Amino acid sequence: MSAPVALSPAQVVLVRASYAAITRLEQDYSARFYHRLLERHPFTRALFPDDLTRQISVFRLTVDALIAQLDQPEAQPGAARAALAELGQRHVGYGVLTHHYAYVGEVLLDTFAEMAGDGFDAATRTAWEALYAAVAQAMLDPPVPAAERKP
Numbered sequence: 539m540s541a542p543v544a545l546s547p548a549q550v551v552l553v554r555a556s557y558a559a560i561t562r563l564e565q566d567y568s569a570r571f572y573h574r575l576l577e578r579h580p581f582t583r584a585l586f587p588d589d590l591t592r593q594i595s596v597f598r599l600t601v602d603a604l605i606a607q608l609d610q611p612e613a614q615p616g617a618a619r620a621a622l623a624e625l626g627q628r629h630v631g632y633g634v635l636t637h638h639y640a641y642v643g644e645v646l647l648d649t650f651a652e653m654a655g656d657g658f659d660a661a662t663r664t665a666w667e668a669l670y671a672a673v674a675q676a677m678l679d680p681p682v683p684a685a686e687r688k689p
């Protein structure tokens with residue numbers, strides 16, 4: 539899945555470098571993120587299955603893929619957008635509401651900031667905010683009918 543995002547090249551570098559630093563740490567950021575999300579927004583507990591193990595790893599793999607493909611010219615821009623729109627549609631089925639995206643974005647970036655320490659400066663946070671906003675936007679877009687997808 540590619541991100542339908544135009545971050546500046548400098549922002550791509552900041553996102554990549556900070557993500558590499560965070561994923562090198564012994565602690566799994568995704569596990570910490572979910573722990574913080576449930577702590578800060580306890581209502582989300584009821585949305586997820588009791589055992590979060592799979593969710594923690596699937597979320598991390600999704601972010602891995604988004605980061606890896608950040609600056610690759612997309613072979614299928616329409617399909618990439620549609621994949622995020624479909625992911626967003628499934629979230630409607632999970633009971634996720636539009637305003638929940640802001641909660642998740644804030645908790646995720648706070649988790650990164652806490653784990654990356656001084657390396658997570660203001661420019662890095664702004665770059666992540668731009669990425670998260672674009673992904674959330676693509677997930678919240680109305681679904682693209684298959685017939686209208688670009689080849």
Ligand code: HEM
Nearest residue numbers: 582585586587596597600625628632634638639642673674
């Ligand atoms: C950038 C934003 C997000 C990404 C990349 C993301 C990613 C994912 C992925 C990959 C799954 C696995 C299931 C599937 O593919 O359909 C999933 C499930 C789920 N996500 Fe998200 N998500 C995001 C935002 C949110 C938000 C804002 C919430 C609100 C609390 C949320 C709650 C859930 C829930 C409840 C499930 C289903 C768990 C289950 O029943 O197995 N997600 N998410």
